[in-house]
Amino acid sequence: AAIIFFAFYGFDAIATAAEETKKPERDLAIGIVGSMVICTILYIAVAAAAIGAAPVASFADSPEPLAHIMRGLGQGVAAQWIAAAAVVALPTVLLAFLFGQSRIFLGMARDGLLPNRLARISNRGVPVVVTVFTAVVVAFLAGIMRLDELASLANAGTLMAFMAVGISLIVLRIREPNRERKFKAPLWWLVGGIAIVGCITFFFSLRGTTQLYFLGWNLLGLVIYLVWSSRNSRLAKGEETAA
Numbered sequence: 496a497a498i499i500f501f502a503f504y505g506f507d508a509i510a511t512a513a514e515e516t517k518k519p520e521r522d523l524a525i526g527i528v529g530s531m532v533i534c535t536i537l538y539i540a541v542a543a544a545a546i547g548a549a550p551v552a553s554f555a556d557s558p559e560p561l562a563h564i565m566r567g568l569g570q571g572v573a574a575q576w577i578a579a580a581a582v583v584a585l586p587t588v589l590l591a592f593l594f595g596q597s598r599i600f601l602g603m604a605r606d607g608l609l610p611n612r613l614a615r616i617s618n619r620g621v622p623v624v625v626t627v628f629t630a631v632v633v634a635f636l637a638g639i640m641r642l643d644e645l646a647s648l649a650n651a652g653t654l655m656a657f658m659a660v661g662i663s664l665i666v667l668r669i670r671e672p673n674r675e676r677k678f679k680a681p682l683w684w685l686v687g688g689i690a691i692v693g694c695i696t697f698f699f700s701l702r703g704t705t706q707l708y709f710l711g712w713n714l715l716g717l718v719i720y721l722v723w724s725s726r727n728s729r730l731a732k733g734e735e736t737a738a
Contacts, residue, residue: 502538504653505588506531508595511602520677597622597629607727608720647705648712654694655709661690 509526513519545560549567554560559581565574601622604613613625636645664680665687680686698706725731 503531503534504649505591505595506534507653507656508591508598511595511598514598524678593626593629593633596633597626600625600629603724605729607729608724644705644708647701648708651698651701651705651709652712654698658691658694658698661687661694664690 506527509530510523513523516522541561545554545564549564553567554563557563559578562574562578562581565571565577600609601614603609604611604625613628614622615624617623640648664683667674668683668687
């Protein structure tokens with residue numbers, strides 16, 4: 496069940512584009528909520544059509560289930576078009592992920608969590624260095640890990656990120672109840688609580704090897720933070736000075 500989160504990758508990447516939007520307080524809310532609603536409707540419609548056209552067992556293990564279903568219905572040409580559309584769509588997904596992750600690394604580099612050289616901006620306003628760095632990291636991981644293991648590891652990271660958002664929602668509402676907010680989540684205690692419990696439950700439903708990989712990846716990140724990031728973070732230094 497936890498693997499279903501793979502279908503909801505990318506929505507959080509919209510928030511990383513806040514710096515490049517004219518009215519982020521309005522545009523981000525519309526982009527995130529609107530895209531989630533549209534995609535959820537499309538996912539449900541496609542799933543319902545697939546289940547109605549063929550038994551689940553007949554295409555559950557297929558690497559191309561929709562094309563497989565169309566071939567079973569005698570629609571070979573339609574199956575080819577669906578397969579071609581999937582191939583064309585994959586690069587757009589990769590570009591969206593690279594865009595979001597490179598902006599996260601850019602923010603970390605500006606703060607000092609990563610080397611400042613990664614925060615360099617080209618004459619056209621493009622973070623070329625950090626974009627290339629992100630592509631190299633992604634290519635390296637894709638080259639040393641199996642695709643299913645990498646997808647499960649990314650899924651675990653997404654679950655923990657969503658859980659962190661739920662925790663942050665509750666903590667900020669308690670600590671800063673009077674803070675001016677452009678957008679407020681309704682029933683914050685319920686939304687945050689469901690997010691935390693749900694993500695933890697889904698995380699422990701993943702394979703044991705995925706959990707071990709995730710633990711190792713986080714330990715590596717912790718080492719990097721203690722050795723480099725904690726000593727160079729501008730935000731951390733500001734907090735220490737204020738204290």
